[in-house]
Amino acid sequence: MGNADDGTYSSSNKYGSAPAAASHRVALPPPMPFVTSLRNTLKETLFPDDPLRRFKNQPPRRKVVLGLQYLFPILEWGPRYTLDSFKSDLISGITIASLAIPQGISYAKLANLPPILGLYSSFVPPLVYAMMGSSRDLAVGTVAVGSLLMGTMLGTVVNASEDPKLYLHLAFTATFVAGLFEAALGIFRLGFIIDFLSQATIVGFMSGAATVVSLQQLKGIVGLDHFTHATDIVSVMRSVFTQTHKWRWESGVLGCVFLFFLILARHLSKKKPKLFWISAMAPLTSVIMATILVYFTHAEKHGVQVIGELKRGINPSSVKDLNFDSKYLTAAIKTGIVTCIIALAEGIAVGRSFAMLKNYHIDGNKEMIAFGIMNIAGSCSSCYLTSGAFSRSAVNFNAGCKTMVSNIVMALAVMFTLLFLTPLFYYTPIVVLSSIIISAMLGIIDYDAAIHLWHVDKFDFLVCITAYIGVVFASIEIGLVLAIGLSLMRVLLFVARPKTLVLGNIPDSKVYRDIDQYQNASHVPGILILEIDSPIYFANSNYLRERMSRWIDDEEDRLKSLGETSLQYIVLDMSAVGNIDTSGISMLNEVKKMVDYRGLKLVMVNPGAEVMKKLNKSKFLETIGQEWIFLTVGEAVVACNYMLHSCTHKMNSDGSHKYNNV
Known part of the structure; x- marks a missing residue:
């Protein structure tokens, strides 16, 4: 649960103690003033090579010399010619x-x-x-x-x-x-x-x-x-x-x-x-x-x-x-x-x-x-x-x-x-x-x-x-x-139509990779793992919402045709999502409502610092449940399987079917 002291969110959940593998925490970045954040962004955009680093901790006269050498490199290599x-x-x-x-x-x-x-x-x-x-x-x-x-x-x-x-x-x-x-x-x-x-x-x-x-x-x-x-x-x-x-x-x-x-x-x-x-x-x-x-x-x-x-x-x-x-x-x-x-x-x-x-x-x-x-x-x-x-x-x-x-x-x-x-x-x-x-x-x-x-x-x-x-x-x-x-x-097109991948488990490992690329990767029963391979902005938020809806439909149809365990968890791997805007947050809220309507549970994995900061300020973390944010896909799968077993036991005892009816 949320920890007010260190600004992190525990992977344990309200349905019981999380397994040991899921006990790591996803850190919420410390608050940063807008001016500082803007300055850092501009510095990274305009000065990725940090040309001023040569002037740090130098006396004034040396700074003048270094400045002239920067403008006229011949002054730097000329004396050694x-x-x-x-x-x-x-x-x-x-x-x-x-x-x-x-x-x-x-x-x-x-x-x-x-x-x-x-x-x-x-x-x-x-x-x-x-x-x-x-x-x-x-x-x-x-x-x-x-x-x-x-x-x-x-x-x-x-x-x-x-x-x-x-x-x-x-x-x-x-x-x-x-x-x-x-x-x-x-x-x-x-x-x-x-x-x-x-x-x-x-x-x-x-x-x-x-x-x-x-x-x-x-x-x-x-x-x-x-x-x-x-x-x-x-x-x-x-x-x-x-x-x-x-x-x-x-x-x-x-x-x-x-x-x-x-x-x-x-x-x-x-x-x-x-x-x-x-x-x-x-x-x-x-x-x-x-x-x-x-x-x-x-x-x-x-x-x-x-x-x-x-x-x-x-x-x-x-x-x-x-x-x-x-x-x-x-x-x-x-x-x-x-x-x-x-x-x-x-x-x-x-x-x-x-x-x-x-x-x-x-x-x-x-x-x-x-x-x-x-x-x-x-x-x-x-x-x-x-x-x-x-x-x-x-x-x-x-x-x-x-x-x-x-x-x-x-x-x-x-x-x-x-x-x-x-x-x-x-x-x-x-x-x-x-x-x-x-x-x-x-x-x-x-x-x-x-x-x-x-x-x-x-x-x-x-x-x-x-x-x-x-x-x-x-x-x-x-x-x-x-x-x-x-x-x-x-x-x-790269921004507006980012890749969304279905991940599967590589046999005998805790590694999860694209099912289309790795033929030996297998689906995890009852869990759909999706990876978003781009920042989420207004230009791609509608596409991502529709694409995730289609992935869920396709997965439910696949499970129904195979007669396997019904879908219960949607895991979003957000490791590649470096940033998100308000349109993207609105899209996640809509996805959360859609998932809830279908009787499923939305789980998030490894959102970046900027994403976590915005999700926290928008109260989305409270909506999804802070206990459902994990550090790795493997930890998320372990926690979901743990809950699936709990749900199965509960279903056998009182006939209930979905975990959210517990």
């Missing part, structure tokens, strides 16, 4: 620079921006991330999907070819908005929002975007001047094949040759990982070879488009170019938020993947702050959206990088290029940039992951393929919305 680490980072930095330079130019064209912006975006942002980032392997720069998103979304508002200045200013503004949003998510510890982008969503979306990006490069491959701004496959293919009379065979041959070379280099690197440098150097090698070829053959006079003049010098300031005109502000904000979410999802996923391989941890919220400051600084220095690029990070990892100094080396290599080498890119053919993009995108289309999803979880595969089809056949935004919508619908 060694020459051996620098040798590794130097090689890695030069290697990823050879990949970042051609990719930067290519992805800027993908975003309908001047090619020089791709180099600018590979200089300032990596330096910022090197000081603030927590990943040792992430290589920062422009990314294909983010570039495509920015080009597509801004292109619906401003035509880049008709008003390039306004388009450029909106790109800087969208990057600034993306940085603000990223930093805000990190500062306010809202990184869990990105978790709503499931792996299936990311696989489908990224593969679809890679397909769209590859198809759009057909413009460069066949040398077309005019092309559709739409991204769906129907519009792209129509634009390609309605202009067959404008195809330039010289451009097509050159593009196919270099695409074959890039794919072959990627294949060799996959077959022999030690030869990763072949794939890493292939894009820059292609650019050099193609530029030399065009220069000596004057192919630019025969239909092969070239980049043209690139401005020499490092990043100019673009603070005054940020455009907050109300006419275009909505488009800039929308573009910034959408692109930042995709960039964050890709960048953090890449960083965590390589961190697991090297057995260290990165703070997702802190990464968001680093990405945010990086893009804010970039938007003020003629850069557009940057994130952690998978291909460059993989090369960085395989090259043996030790710290983020590899990003600094890469940035310095890009700076050297900007100061001295940009005139050399004048004759670089656009078709080779298209080949580089297609080659990179083929590595993003992850059909192996899609096949794995099909074998493991059909619903995840449906989410993946929906995202892919939406991106390829409609638009990037529609594909993303469809995928996120399906993912959220699945979460809601």
Whole structure:
């Protein structure tokens, strides 16, 4: 019975002393003020990693140092940096620079921006991330999907070819908005929002975007001047094949040759990982070879488009170019938020993947702050959206990088290029940039992951393929919305339709498990044991009430068909019920009334602390009888069997049938 002294409830009952096995008590948690409870909940939601623990019991000066080290990790590992680490980072930095330079130019064209912006975006942002980032392997720069998103979304508002200045200013503004949003998510510890982008969503979306990006490069491959701004496959293919009379065979041959070379280099690197440098150097090698070829053959006079003049010098300031005109502000904000979410999802996923391989941890919220400051600084220095690029990070990892100094080396290599080498890119053919993009995108289309999803979880595969089809056949935004919508619908289904299991006894043990999963588990005569596998909220309370009613009907029909002992006890195993709201409590009251009406007895097992607190405050514990709450299913079954034997004895003596008539 209730114990006022220690706040626990005994498993003994008013019909006599409980058996020894059922003598344990279910504790009622001590009372906690609402403000304290709310604070603990918010702390667990927003600060699960407890970032302030490093500051506990530290003197003020040490707290300042630790705070600076938290914001700028380079201050923590920098003093311990060694020459051996620098040798590794130097090689890695030069290697990823050879990949970042051609990719930067290519992805800027993908975003309908001047090619020089791709180099600018590979200089300032990596330096910022090197000081603030927590990943040792992430290589920062422009990314294909983010570039495509920015080009597509801004292109619906401003035509880049008709008003390039306004388009450029909106790109800087969208990057600034993306940085603000990223930093805000990190500062306010809202990184869990990105978790709503499931792996299936990311696989489908990224593969679809890679397909769209590859198809759009057909413009460069066949040398077309005019092309559709739409991204769906129907519009792209129509634009390609309605202009067959404008195809330039010289451009097509050159593009196919270099695409074959890039794919072959990627294949060799996959077959022999030690030869990763072949794939890493292939894009820059292609650019050099193609530029030399065009220069000596004057192919630019025969239909092969070239980049043209690139401005020499490092990043100019673009603070005054940020455009907050109300006419275009909505488009800039929308573009910034959408692109930042995709960039964050890709960048953090890449960083965590390589961190697991090297057995260290990165703070997702802190990464968001680093990405945010990086893009804010970039938007003020003629850069557009940057994130952690998978291909460059993989090369960085395989090259043996030790710290983020590899990003600094890469940035310095890009700076050297900007100061001295940009005139050399004048004759670089656009078709080779298209080949580089297609080659990179083929590595993003992850059909192996899609096949794995099909074998493991059909619903995840449906989410993946929906995202892919939406991106390829409609638009990037529609594909993303469809995928996120399906993912959220699945979460809601898990909450609204939780599992309820019938438990049975494993022979020769006191263990009770799901009867459908364990074929040797047997029903306990006269007792129906149900397990609720979810918190009980307003969204699932009606379903749980109806489901339990059906379980009781099915069990009574089963017992009647077998001629076994009639059902007398309903045992609810609530070990997995972490919380309950007022709708859930009302549902339990209704179940109690239903069970009473049928002449049965409701028994509860192991409600959690939060559940016990609310059941106590709502007086439900008094309704069910505090003596009918047990610590384990085994104790509940022992007590029920004890009462069944007592009832049988009573029935034999006076003919009564149900225990509650005793």
